[in-house]
Amino acid sequence: MQTVFSHIVQKRFSRVNEDVATDALAFVLHSSESARNGMMRFLRGVAPNLPSLRFRTQQTEGSIRPDMWGYDEAEPRVFVENKFWAGLTDNQPISYLRQLATYTQPTILFVVVPDAREQTMRRELNRRLKDAGISTTDRDTTSDSIVHSITTEIGPILALTSWTRLLSALELEVADDPSARSDLLQLRALCEAADSDAFIPISSAEVSDQRAPAFILQLSSIVQASVGLAVTEGVLNIKKLMPQISWERIGQYARFSDENGVGMWLGIHFSLWKKHGETPFWLLFSKSEFGRVLEVRPLLEPWAAKEGVFTSFQNDELAVAVDIAFAEDKDQVVRSFVDRLKGIADVLNVLNPKPVGLDNA
Numbered sequence: 335m336q337t338v339f340s341h342i343v344q345k346r347f348s349r350v351n352e353d354v355a356t357d358a359l360a361f362v363l364h365s366s367e368s369a370r371n372g373m374m375r376f377l378r379g380v381a382p383n384l385p386s387l388r389f390r391t392q393q394t395e396g397s398i399r400p401d402m403w404g405y406d407e408a409e410p411r412v413f414v415e416n417k418f419w420a421g422l423t424d425n426q427p428i429s430y431l432r433q434l435a436t437y438t439q440p441t442i443l444f445v446v447v448p449d450a451r452e453q454t455m456r457r458e459l460n461r462r463l464k465d466a467g468i469s470t471t472d473r474d475t476t477s478d479s480i481v482h483s484i485t486t487e488i489g490p491i492l493a494l495t496s497w498t499r500l501l502s503a504l505e506l507e508v509a510d511d512p513s514a515r516s517d518l519l520q521l522r523a524l525c526e527a528a529d530s531d532a533f534i535p536i537s538s539a540e541v542s543d544q545r546a547p548a549f550i551l552q553l554s555s556i557v558q559a560s561v562g563l564a565v566t567e568g569v570l571n572i573k574k575l576m577p578q579i580s581w582e583r584i585g586q587y588a589r590f591s592d593e594n595g596v597g598m599w600l601g602i603h604f605s606l607w608k609k610h611g612e613t614p615f616w617l618l619f620s621k622s623e624f625g626r627v628l629e630v631r632p633l634l635e636p637w638a639a640k641e642g643v644f645t646s647f648q649n650d651e652l653a654v655a656v657d658i659a660f661a662e663d664k665d666q667v668v669r670s671f672v673d674r675l676k677g678i679a680d681v682l683n684v685l686n687p688k689p690v691g692l693d694n695a
Contacts, residue, residue, distance in 0.1 A: 351528040355497075356401040356416045358521045360391045362504070366514035372507025376500065377404070377412060380473070380483050380493045381440040387411060398429050409437055417447045417455070418528045421611070427459055427492060428466045434490035441490040448529045449496045454611045456482045456494055457644065463492075479503050497525040550602070553614050554584060556664065557601045560671035561586050569675050571595060587624075590679045594687035597624035600675075606653055612644045615656035615671065617678070627652050629685055637681045643674075654678065 362369045370389075378384050387404035395410075404412030413430050427443055434441040447455045463470055463486065470484040473491065479502070482494040501522050508514035540546070564570040568591065575587040578599060585601015596619070603616040619625040619634075631652050638645045644655040659670035 351418050351524070352401065352416050352420060355418070355521060355524055355528070356391055356414075358517070358524065359416070360389055360402055362514055362517045362521065363389045365517075366508060366511055368508045368511045369504050369514045369518070372504040375507065376479065376495075376503050377442060377444065379480055380442055380444075381491055384411060384440060384442070389414075395433055396429075398425050398433055400430060404442075406438070410434070411437060411440070412442045412444055414444045414446065417445065417451070418525075419448070419451070419611075422458060422462070426462075428462060428468070431468070431486055431488060431490045431492065435486075435488045439489050443490055443492045445492070445494045446497055446500055447494070448525070449498050450529065450609070451611065452481045452494065452496055458611070459492060459494065461642075497522075497529075501525070553602050556667055556671065557585060557615065559664070559668045560675070561588065561600070563668055564588075564672045564675050567672065567676075569672060569679055590675075590682055592687065596626050596630060596682050596685060600656070603653070606646070606655075610644065610646060610655070612655040613657050615658065617654040617656065617675075619652040619654075621650040623688060625651075626685070626688070630682060633681050633684070634678065637677075641677070 363373055364370075373389070374384070374386060377387075385406045387406055390403050390405065391401065393400070393403045393410075400413035401416045402414035403410050404414065413434060415426065415430070427445070430443050434443060445455065445459070459482075460470075469487045470492070471487075473483040473485055479499040480493055480495055481499070482492075484492050486492060501518055505515065505518050505522075508518060561570060561572065565572055565588075570588040570590060571592050572586065572588045573593055575589070575597075577586045578601075579585070582605040583599070583601060583603040585599055585603070587597065587599055589595040589597045599618040599620075600616070602614045603618070604614075606616050607614045619627040619630045621627045627650065631647060634652065634654060635645055635647075637643070638654065643657075646653045656671055656674050659667045662670070
């Protein structure tokens, strides 16, 4: 449901949805005792011994700037990080957790995201913890509204929920507070608008920002170089197969190993990138004789689960994410891409080759 508030924000301030939502949430928690009690009930579903807190925004500690802070008297106990579709910064979540570890425990890093981003964010948070060498333990919570809750070895708890779950919990608490209920309705409308695929007005700054096309061209050059190296090393075969572009993807059809191998499309897939947020690079196996997804899926999905590779099966197509090697030069990024292709080729090597037919997509 659209409201005047959500309409104005989307039309004038859509680039700062997260800031506006954070300020709106902080306003509700400050102005309504019942909403604040609801927030504490929600957080105590993660850490039952958490004391009563008061919430502030626009606070900075060193190099970190969480969206909202929960204070027990003078000491922070909770960082709230509100997200819609922006990615995690370099400091998130590791620097935030390390800062929380210096305070009296228990402390919580509380991450709020859209419903559609719950599992993607869960995987990304866990990956960053693993990369930082921080081990975790799953926690039992007393709330069904918490999507994911873990205790880190350095002390703080990391908890994840969605805007829908959080706002629903707060709305139950403010049933007898008409003003707070109205405020939360406005905030829910903003969250729903931010989650939609509605057209967002284009700004002149975006059009004149040459970093966007430069980035897409850089990604395209990675795909092109990766395909070239994979062909040279005998991982892929692209004979009689052409590059392919559409409104939602840019890439290349290819087969593994030889002209009779399993075929797929690989490249930059904008729709999958937007939906799952894992990476711009994807492989697609179709149900045709070219893609052989009915044979490929039973082999690749167990392998992907073991290796921590994201997959998605929809509309009779299996999508496999190809992660980017971060903070590396182009040669290393290409090498990582080709190594992923090699790993998949090894898994599919057990499939019998099929002669090339007319169906090449």
